[in-house]
Amino acid sequence: MSTDPRPIGVFDSGIGGLSVVKHCARMLPHERFVYLGDTARVPYGNKSAETVQTYSAQCAAFLLSHDVKMIIVACNTASALALDMLRASVWVPVVGMIEPAARSAAATTSNGHIGVIGTRATIASDSYARAITHAAGERRIDVHSRPCPLFVPLVEEGWLDSPATRLIAEEYLRPLVANGIDTLVLGCTHYPLLMPVLSDMLPGVTLIDCGSCAAEEARTLLGVEQTPPTAATQIDLYVTDHTPAFTMLARQFLGMPIDEPVRVSVDNLQLPSVR
């Protein structure tokens, strides 16, 4: 455990970031987490950069009010559109989804063809392509990107391996397969739940789970060794809207039972005060 007893703050546009917390809990089992899911304003993936930046700043301010020692932006869209702004405006380390997954993808590919899938906003930002090119250094890597917006509602509907999911996935992935990708970045927090069906449909393609890469990055930044998991990592869960479906979905994303969330009103979310 790190010697700093303060919790780690994590936020996402909604529930998907719990797929990142799942890896954090495994790699940092002795840490305490404060999670904010902006469920009242989800999805971020089809909103403008300006709106996503305002929402992200408010989520970060909420976490800072809980005296967190680090913020994990467990949302690819917010990482793509708001990470630089957050890093410039808050005083704790900020871990995003894109750089760690980009480094892992660049290190994984053998043939230099990497696929990236994500929300419309993430793909339109070109953040993954830039980060992968940067991570590749001198080596030439071709990045083939595709927005897959229908995956988010399919996952929230629990259609993780239905014929409809396979049909839509085939349509989305066909051009990436035609480009000969050997590595695919799942650049959205919902997509790891589709991992079994995607790996079945993409034999020989390595799937990169951005949550696992970000958790590893957080562990490195905190300078802690990996320790065996404990029975219960403490996660204080906050949401900006609460519906009955939330708790059931939350368990699915997190892979373990979780307490009922506390609701915070978006009207009470402030912007971070500059230090």
Ligand code: DGL
């Ligand atoms: N959490 C978002 C992401 O990873 C997906 C859901 C949304 O569009 O807000 O990009």
